[in-house]
Amino acid sequence: MSAHETKYSTVLQTDPLTTSYYVRNLEFWYGDFNALTNISLDVMPSAVTAFIGPSGCGKSTFLRCMNRMNDLIPDTQVGGKMLLKGADIYGSGVDPVDLRRRVGMIFQQPNPFPQSIYDNVAYGPRLQGVKKKRDLDDIVEDSLKRANLWKEVKDILDKNGLAISGGQQQRLCIARVLAVQPEVLLMDEPCSAIDPTSVQKIEDLMAEIKDEVTIIIVTHNMQQAARVSDYTSFFLQEVAGEPAVLVESGKTSDIFTAPIDKRTEDYITGRFG
């Protein structure tokens, strides 16, 4: 197998502390299947990074490596280096539970708990021991405001989280994650199953919170990637059964206007995928 070489329009950092995530030569296996190979990239803090690529190209798998969600899938294995703020997240002594408090995740399918809107948002703070009603009230209101949902639900906080629309549910899930003040927010195709109004509100809130929370979003929607992200990484699995690779990574403006790799150009102009 010929070694694959990723094209970078921005130079890879040498100091991990200047990055949010510092990934070098990452490998990932489902059982015997090498799903990702030789992934090296930087995720810059206080910015939105988009992962793009056709279905099955491993971008969601890679995203789940970033908060060790793949640990929940049996018989998976990770190799290479992945540092968060300079610390190895796969190092011995790292508790994935602690990691996931720092790195929140939003899924494609909105997944509120079948509890009240209030209890959904208060879930994380309660886990961490916040007990006083007044403190919880503050956190709930603040989180719902940041998730652009407060105005719609402030009078129905007792209503079941499943009784609101899909787009509102997704913003509720975002509020639920923001309530534990994560450093990073991972979003796995968060807008593919919801209405356009909510998509707009989610894109707005991403722009509003990205200074405090590093955002990584997996998306199939090229326009969305171009609109919301500062950096873009393009993943591709060229041959079925072979591992996926990172084709190109860099500033979104560069990737979309002057892609270095022919395959990147083909993908963003819609020639495949």
Next chain:
Amino acid sequence: MGTNLNPNNEQRKTGMQVLKELKEEHKKSDSGLGRAHFNNRVALGVLWGATGVTIGLLAIILIYVSYHGLSVVLQDFPRFIFTWPEGVNAEGGIWPTIIATLYSTGLAMGIATPIAVLAAVYLAEYAKQGKIVKTIRFAADSLASVPSIVMGLFGLAFFVETLGIPLSMLAASLGLSLLMLPIIMRATEEAIRAVPRYIRWGSYGMGATKWQTVSRVVIPTATPRIITGLILALARAIGETAVVFLTMGIAINLPIVPTDSGRSMSVHLYLMAVEGINLPSAYGTAFLLLLIILILNLSARWISKRYSRIEGA
């Protein structure tokens, strides 16, 4: 592949040819298609008949018991429900038996529920899926199919004779909890498995531990279905006769503490019927028993319906 490889089958028709000939035959006389239509109608008739028998039997039982029992209950209403038996315990009301029934089944539920639910949580969430879990499940299913008279005998031998618990509410509820245990356990296990994976992920994704996820998200989400299972187990226990007959005793008594003995509705019904002393009273008891079970089944349906509506919203 040709005719020369199959000399004996030179005359063999292809499937298409057979179909063609059949069609022509059908054209000549509509006997073929006619037969198919006839068969269709017969099959439909048989299915209808079988369904009718099932529903009809249920209706007959309900109407028969109501016809004989309702008048007994309504006579001097609500005297039959709220007064004590009189004479040789064959006349009058059945109040103590209603209380004994609710007492023992309630206590049985209190005993069986925590054990069954915790066992189910372990099986569904923690146990490594494999041979042992399958064996435990098979054991639970087998326990559920043990004849209740055998369970009663065991209750008598173990709880009463060996442990020295008197014939009482406590002994009866221990026996009944043996019946309820597998039902509640399997229902709870199914309920927990039905909680979608992505809801768990939502919890794990926020840094919840396994126990936090199980206790704060999975079990609350599964609760309506668990309650449905509880009610069905309760309905099963409330009409149970053999176990309570052997472990509770037959004396008419209003139970106060768990070691009090008593007579359940089902046992009262049995004694009235088998001794033929007062058949109307037996029907009245049967009617009330059916009514309680019907209410329990309807509430189980209501809870599961309400749940599916929330989930579908």
